[in-house]
Amino acid sequence: MNLLAPTTSIDPLLPNKPGTPAVIKYIGAGLVLAAAWWIVYSQLALAARWLTYRIFGLTEGTPLASAVEFFVFEVPKVLMLLGLVVFGVGIIRSYFTPDRTRAILAGKRESVGNVLAALLGVVTPFCSCSAVPLFIGFVTTGVPLGVTFSFLISAPMVNEIALVLLFGLFGWKVAALYMSTGLVIAILAGWIIGRLKLERHVEDWVYATKTGSSGLADEKAALTTRVAAGREAVRDIVGRVWIYVVLGIAVGAGIHGYVPTNAMAAIMGKGAWWSVPLAVLLGVPMYSNAAGIIPIVQALLGKGAALGTVLAFMMAVIGLSLPEAIILRKVLKLPLIFTFFSVVAAGIMVVGFLFNALF
Template sequence: MQAFTPLTPVNRKKGIEPRTAIKLAAGLILWFAIYWQLVPFSQLVTYDLLGIARGTHLGDAVEFFIYDTPKVLMLLMLVVFGVGIIRSFFSPERTRKMLAGRNEAIGNVMAAVLGIVTPFCTCSAVPLFMGFVTAGVPLGVTFSFLIAAPMVNEIAVVLLYGLLGWKIAAIYMGTGLAIAIVSGWIIGRLGMERYIEDWVTQSQQGSMKGMPMHSMSWEGRVQYALDAVRDIVKKVWLYIVLGIAVGAGIHGYVPEGFMASIMGKEAWWSVPAAVVMGIPMYSNAAGIIPVVQALLGKGAALGTVLAFMMAVIALSLPEAVILRRVLKLPLILTFFGVVGGGILMVGFLFNMLI
């Protein structure tokens, strides 16, 4: 995901214009007014307009789809706008300066936290890795950032909170950060810098510099956030709809006993199986969370579902292909092994505790 730095006259104004402030306030009021009517709207469309009988598999699936699709998209737009304001303070150059020269343990923590709020994802791995390495950021710190950026992001946290409650959102965020911090620290201790492709270490970082975002006015930051909403929603809406469609099918048609038998606590092999199944898949957090919601609703164990979700987001094959451009195979395999081990531990732990 690229950073948005609109070079328009709006960036030179000192504050937010009254007209813009009024539009934002009106938009927020309208957002809440629509959001609180989604349940009756989904029931009206499903049972009254479409004439589907209540209590049927089809009715449950259609109501789930009609309710969750606008809900997830609305949550996505709201959180991307809010975090877009935060992101307007962080350019790649500023992020690298914050991480370079730090004590490595502190750097791992800072890198994982920055991974949540900065505008980077798997598709940004190549230029970011180049920038981090040439700026002198330790390898383990770099991996803490690259693990946290796709796996623990604001979209996933907010959607989990909206769909499943604050406890599961907090569990996801806490365990994801722990995996990013510990995995980065372990990789840093292994001394695998020799497995970075030579052309990366020889590259110059000048091409990563851009407009100093700290000089943006508030009017410019609002425009930056609105641009982020348009760009991100355009890129992920199809994944979201497909994910909700899969979740609706599971919600309406998959028997609870079947799902509990293959992803329940009693099946000891369910956690490693979930991780293995998640790796070939490609989705972002917004697309996989509706599936997670449906799996949990059908009796799947929380630890198993969390392991599946984290594997899909953080250990996808497309990510490995991108990283192969900058990392040699031994380091990629180490990365997958360390992160996969952390995900397995999370799955088993929460299946035992919850």
């Protein structure tokens, strides 16, 4: 490579040195884009009203107008938030490869390890399709079983898509509640699984597996590479979930406009104690459609559903999935999978009851 050549390439594989003109250019472009983003974002409510009442000529106060206004406001809002946050998370994640996370967790004491693992689960790139190699890679290189579970619980449950939707549709308080209770469940459930000494319920061949070293851990990258990673994340994730967001908001808009207020109070309200376990039971088989389910749930909340029930449902949908259980069956014997799901489900129910009692 010619060292005198201008290092303005945005090539993710040939790292640029930091401090080059490319970085300044990126920061400048970033500021302009951020300003444009904010201006558009702050005008969405006005634009939605203008579209609904001026362009479509709907009458204010009718169910149809209410549904349409909800839809044309929420869709661009959520998609814009999603793009922004996925971009940011994509950049953050480029600092935390699974290899680096494992290096941090290996040999940690259990309590500290559980907390670290839950936190790292939020920022480390994770796909449930890689759950098996990740699990083996962790437990064979000195990460305790309970600590590994803290990671495996927090990684899918506290994810950027869920947080964006919660923030966009419910506000920052609910998003923060979801994130902190999700972390607490991951920490405690992992700690309990560690205390139960369930190593014998890991398939025998797992601990006999020889895990090599990929040599990818020391990958250093410049800011430009990380920006490219953020853009890639937006293309990948937003490209995949936007349709669910639109469909979910469409159904949510229908509920918003047409379902009478308090219709949900009887079945999903505070008074119905059984709604929390039911919400968790219903949530487990539903998988990866968080993007579509959250807008629907948000609309239900407006019709008298209780916050704790709603949170429990979302956590069960996002955090516990049958496909993941089936994938993990390769490395875990049934008693351990069962314990894993029971402990997490119990934690989710406690959160549900707690918030129904508090709010």
